[in-house]
Amino acid sequence: MNHVAKLACGLALAGTVAATLQAQEMRPDRAIKFRQGVMYAMNVNIGVLSRMAKGEIPYDKDAAALRAKNLTELARMPWEGFVPVSHEGPRTKAKPEIWQDKAKFDKLAEAMQAELPGLVAATQSGELSRLKSALTPVADACTKCHDAFVNE
Numbered sequence: 001m002n003h004v005a006k007l008a009c010g011l012a013l014a015g016t017v018a019a020t021l022q023a024q025e026m027r028p029d030r031a032i033k034f035r036q037g038v039m040y041a042m043n044v045n046i047g048v049l050s051r052m053a054k055g056e057i058p059y060d061k062d063a064a065a066l067r068a069k070n071l072t073e074l075a076r077m078p079w080e081g082f083v084p085v086s087h088e089g090p091r092t093k094a095k096p097e098i099w100q101d102k103a104k105f106d107k108l109a110e111a112m113q114a115e116l117p118g119l120v121a122a123t124q125s126g127e128l129s130r131l132k133s134a135l136t137p138v139a140d141a142c143t144k145c146h147d148a149f150v151n152e
C-alpha cells in the first residue's frame with residue numbers, strides 16, 4: 001500500500017470510530033461513571049489553578065497554561081454521559097430536573113465552556129492577577145449548574 005492509500009485508510013477508520021461514538025448511547029451505569037470521572041478530572045485541573053491563585057502553591061506559568069488547556073478539553077466531554085433516565089440509584093448526585101429542563105442544563109454547560117477561552121488567555125499572559133480574575137467566572141459557572149442540578 002502506498003502512503004496516500006494508507007493515509008486514506010486511516011482517515012476512513014477514524015471517521016468510522018467518530019461516527020460510532022456519536023451514535024452510541026452509553027448504558028446508564030457507565031454513563032454515570034463516565035460523567036463523574038470527567039467532572040472529577042475537571043476539578044483536579046481547576047483545583048491546581050485555584051491553589052496557584054490563592055498562593056497556596058507557587059505560580060508556574062507553563063503549568064497553569066496546561067491546566068487551563070486540559071480543563072477546556074475536558075469541559076467538552078461530560079455531557080455525553082447525561083443520557084436519559086440516569087438520575088436514579090445511589091451512585092449519582094444528578095437531579096431528575098436535568099431531564100425535565102435539558103435546555104437550561106445545556107445552556108449552563110455552554111456558559112461554563114464560554115468562560116474557558118478567557119481563562120486560557122489569562123494563563124498564557126503569564127500574569128497571576130489575570131489568572132485570578134479569569135478563574136472567578138469559571139468557578140461561578142460550575143456553581144450555577146451545581147446549585148440547580150446536583151444533590152450535594
Ligand code: HEC
Nearest residue numbers: 036039040042043092093094105108109112142145149150
Ligand atoms: C451544566 C451543569 C454542570 C456544570 C457547568 C458543571 N457541573 Fe460538575 N456536575 C454536574 C452534575 C449534574 C454532577 C453530578 C453527576 C453525577 O453524580 O452523576 C456533577 C458532578 C461534579 C463532581 C463530582 C464528581 C464525582 O466524582 O462524583 C465534581 C468534582 C464536579 N462536578 C466539578 C465541576 C467543576 C470543577 C465544574 C466547572 C469547571 C463543573 N463541575 C461544572 C453538573 C455540572
